[in-house]
Amino acid sequence: MAETKPILYSCRTSSCSFRVRIALALKRIDYEYRSVSLLTHEQFGEFMKINPMAQVPALVVNGKTLCQSVSILEFLEEKYPEIPLLPSDPFDRAVVRELVELVNSGIQPLTNDSPVEYHSSDPAGQSAWEKHWTTKGFTALETRLAQTSGKYCFGNQITLVDLVVVPQAVNAFKLNIDMSQYPIISRMYTTLMELEEFKTSSPSEQPDYPSELRK
Amino acid sequence: MSRPILYAFHVSSCSWRVRIALAHKKIEHDIRVVNIVNRESRSPEYMSKVNPAGQIPALEVNGNVIAESLAILEYLEEVYPQKPLLPKEAIERAKVREICELIATGIQPLQNPKVAARHSTETEKRLEWTEYYINRGFIALEKILNTTSANGKYCYGDSLTTADCVLVPQVFNAIARFKLDMTPYPKIMSIYNSLMKLEEVKLGHPDNKLS
Numbered sequence: 001m002a003e004t005k006p007i008l009y010s011c012r013t014s015s016c017s018f019r020v021r022i023a024l025a026l027k028r029i030d031y032e033y034r035s036v037s038l039l040t041h042e043q044f045g046e047f048m049k050i051n052p053m054a055q056v057p058a059l060v061v062n063g064k065t066l067c068q069s070v071s072i073l074e075f076l077e078e079k080y081p082e083i084p085l086l087p088s089d090p091f092d093r094a095v096v097r098e099l100v101e102l103v104n105s106g107i108q109p110l111t112n113d114s115p116v117e118y119h120s121s122d123p124a125g126q127s128a129w130e131k132h133w134t135t136k137g138f139t140a141l142e143t144r145l146a147q148t149s150g151k152y153c154f155g156n157q158i159t160l161v162d163l164v165v166v167p168q169a170v171n172a173f174k175l176n177i178d179m180s181q182y183p184i185i186s187r188m189y190t191t192l193m194e195l196e197e198f199k200t201s202s203p204s205e206q207p208d209y210p211s212e213l214r215k
Numbered sequence: 216m217s218r219p220i221l222y223a224f225h226v227s228s229c230s231w232r233v234r235i236a237l238a239h240k241k242i243e244h245d246i247r248v249v250n251i252v253n254r255e256s257r258s259p260e261y262m263s264k265v266n267p268a269g270q271i272p273a274l275e276v277n278g279n280v281i282a283e284s285l286a287i288l289e290y291l292e293e294v295y296p297q298k299p300l301l302p303k304e305a306i307e308r309a310k311v312r313e314i315c316e317l318i319a320t321g322i323q324p325l326q327n328p329k330v331a332a333r334h335s336t337e338t339e340k341r342l343e344w345t346e347y348y349i350n351r352g353f354i355a356l357e358k359i360l361n362t363t364s365a366n367g368k369y370c371y372g373d374s375l376t377t378a379d380c381v382l383v384p385q386v387f388n389a390i391a392r393f394k395l396d397m398t399p400y401p402k403i404m405s406i407y408n409s410l411m412k413l414e415e416v417k418l419g420h421p422d423n424k425l426s
């Protein structure tokens with residue numbers, strides 16, 4: 001029996017979904033896009049049967065549901081190894097994973113809608129919160145990238161770090177953070193966003209991007 | 216290869232995760248105590264020589280350092296494959312990692328005292344915040360563990376995995392630090408109580424000060 005296409009539950013605005021979309025594009029995996037609107041809180045409806053944490057992305061592979069973007073990325077790496085997104089040396093892999101987690105657990109969870117909206121109902125308060133955690137995390141990331149980066153975040157190979165840094169940088173630009181403080185992160189963003197796979201995975205290219213916003 | 220060095224502190228839950236794995240796999244290692252209460256991890260010396268983000272745990276291997284507990288756990292799994300902490304099959308590995316990530320991204324960063332302190336100067340509001348995020352994560356985790364735990368002893372299947380390494384410190388914090396009502400989470404408690412009997416888990420208990 002032929003394997004069915006994986007189904008990706010995603011929202012165009014979700015940076016974690018963006019990460020997985022890039023991986024699927026880089027690895028040339030065809031998938032079905034099912035949108036979950038975070039704006040209308042669709043994640044708290046039927047979708048909670050897919051992911052009890054009410055978060056996107058989720059990837060359904062032959063009837064099995066996988067949640068948590070980094071776990072999904074590792075799965076894709078194991079199941080579709082032809083276009084690798086991790087180095088082969090174990091220590092190098094650990095460095096890549098460290099950089100991934102710096103963003104994945106150090107920045108993104110604190111700048112998610114939930115803590116932002118819980119912290120403050122006032123836009124200025126929300127923005128200050130997001131900026132604090134983003135700049136704190138980016139300062140640490142920039143220092144580490146100075147040690148690891150080449151053309152990309154880790155040497156000259158595209159790795160999982162690049163997939164995690166770009167969506168976070170997109171969010172940082174929306175916050176009007178002075179990105180000149182982070183020249184390496186800025187260079188990574190610019191370099192990677194020239195690649196077709198990063199462009200097609202971007203929020204504005206997704207099926208749930210409102211047509212009225214399209215230029 | 217010389218013995219790896221773990222930079223850790225006894226009250227650090229992320230350090231405990233790694234110490235469980237090191238003990239389970241019987242990996243001989245040295246410990247360097249980094250007193251995070253005294254902000255030693257933020258000292259210029261630590262940040263320039265060990266980890267620029269000022270984090271623990273960190274693992275030094277032949278003079279090179281990696282940080283982030285989940286990265287360290289994956290490294291140990293690859294380099295010391297004895298007594299594996301991940302299943303063999305890809306979907307199963309993904310489910311174990313999902314549990315790790317749910318806790319490591321969905322709960323731990325949000326219940327960090329520094330984060331709660333940033334939210335509010337009022338103790339009561341900080342506690343409300345902390346309880347909210349631990350409960351949010353535990354509600355989801357309880358549902359997931361009911362489908363993944365074979366017999367209520369381990370998070371996944373019937374043997375120790377990295378998910379257990381990550382679960383233990385978070386539940387400990389919930390109970391010991393925040394006195395959370397754990398009645399809604401019988402599966403989490405069953406697994407936690409089972410794990411707390413294991414030698415490799417007891418070794419990293421915060422009451423055991425590192426020397």
